[in-house]
Amino acid sequence: MKPDPVVLIVSSAFGDGHAKVAQAIEQSFRSRGINRVHIVDLFGEVHPVLNGITRTFYLKSASYAPNLYGIMYxxxxxxxxxxxLGQFLHSMGKHKVRKFLNDLQPDLIIHTYPYLAASQLGIESAxxxxxxxxxxxxxxxGRWLHPRTMKYFVASESIKQELMKARVAEERITVSGIPVRAAFAESADRSQLIRKHGLREDRRYILLSAGAYGVSVKVRKILKSVMEHTDFDSIVLCGNNQKLRLSMEDNYRNHERVHILGYTDEMHELMSVSSCLLTKAGGVTLTEAFALSLPVIVYCPLPGQEAGNAKALSRQRALYTASTEQELISCLRLLxxxxxxxxxxxxMNALSRKNAAGQIVSEVLETLEQRPSHAAQTLHPLQTKGKAKTAHGYR
Structure with a gap:
């Protein structure tokens, strides 16, 4: 293995979870002196127009047609x-991907987003x-599956079992947890953070990811439940939704129990001072909360992967899920x-693996060390002659 290999991490701008995971892995590589790490929105690079259209559809469907997205998912x-369909999705833009890979010359590829054109190229070439x-x-x-994947790193034992049911060999699965950035694995001085953010030591706070709910009508309804039925104060994060932030500021400017914020790079600090996170069920956000032992209520999860996350973690009693205002109030009272x-x-602590990025990087580098040289290889390690499609046992 080269002392400083070129690492390509395939990410995406669909939400920010994929990018956060990529950043956490990049941090771990760089901490080991491996600096030629490239995080690339590969689909955005090779198909910028189509990427923009599909991203807009994804974001708009969350607000206006969530059931349609859920059906497609x-x-x-x-x-x-x-x-x-799998061959089509993984082959889109593969000629541009080939040029990109020839220019970058990566020594390894890590996917944090299931656009697997680089893997498909490996099936079709040497x-x-x-x-x-x-x-x-x-x-x-199913979009995450590909026979050329050397190893899958997954969030939980239940995902490992699902992959094995899909006939992925057990030795090619590691339950690493989902990587989070280093800031979420560090202990914090709550009193110091309370002072920094202009909050009160004697109050308890619910952190509301308002940007996930999109419109001020729904956010006001949620806040009404919090204020009328609990003693919690609220920190309301509007993200990049400027319209929502301005609307909320107009409505709660003089309300001492409500604190309105826009986009923040200090999510780890706000989680550290809070008693509960009220949010949608994005896998990375949930993992960040688990790393800080912050209880989570998922309110009205979107159909698709968010509903899947909420269902899986509710089954493991690692979070509360509420589908109605009354259920939300009940969850708040329990907490x-x-x-x-x-x-x-x-x-949460049973599920949380704070060093996921470190474990992933260690196993990736160990795998590279153990691989024979390219010159000695005639086939990809997951392939045998005439069995490319069934290397994972896919039937």
Whole structure:
């Protein structure tokens, strides 16, 4: 293995979870002196127009047609790479991908987003670049599967079992957890952070990811439930939704129990001072909360991977899920009681793996060390002659 290999991490701007995972892995590589690490939105590079259209559809469907997105997600969840749809999705833009790879010359590829054109190229050519995949959710979708993947890094034992049911060999699966950035693995001085953010030591705070809910009408309804039925104050994060932030500031400018913020790079600090996170069920956000032992209520999860995450983690009693205002109030009241907070904290801690990025980088580098040289290889390690499609056992 080269002392400073070229690392390509394939990410995406669909939400920010894929990018956050890529950044966490990049941090771990750089901490080991490996600096030629490139995080690339590969689909955006090779298909910028189509990428923009599909990203807009994804963001708009979350607000205006969530059930449509959920139907499409569920219809394709059982997809395998040798299905026509799987081959099509993984082959889109592959000629541009080939040029990109020839220019970059990566020594390894890590996917944090399931655009697997580079893997598909390896099936169709003598390409020997080792490929790894880091799943960013607590549920499995068929788009992540590809026979050329050397190893999958997954969030939980239940995902490992799902992959094995899909006939992925057990030795090619590591339950690493989902990587989070180093800031979420560090202890914090709550009193100092309270002062920094202009909050009160004697109050308890709910951190509301308002940008995930999109419109001020729904956010005001949620806040009304919090203020009328609990003693919590609220920190409301509007993200990049400027319209929502201005609307909320107009409505709560003089309300001492509500604090309105826009986009922040200090999510780890705000989580550290909070008693509960009220959010959608993005896999990375949930993992960040678990790393800080912050109880989570998922309110009205979107159909698709978010509903899958919420269902999987509710089943493991690691978070609360509410689909109605009354259920939300019940969950909030439970978290006001110490025994329930302690129980959910135990379950979160059982799932949390704070050094996921470090474990992934260690195993990737170990795999590179053990690989024979390119000159000695005639086939990819996951292939045998005439069996490219069934290297993982896909039927």
């Amino acid at each position: 569920n219809m394709t969840s059982g997809m395998k790479p040798d299905y026509p 390409d020997h670049i080792p490929v790894f995949t880091v799943l960013t959710d607590y549920c499995l979708h 006001e009681m110490k025994p329930y907070r302690e129980e959910i904290t135990r379950q």
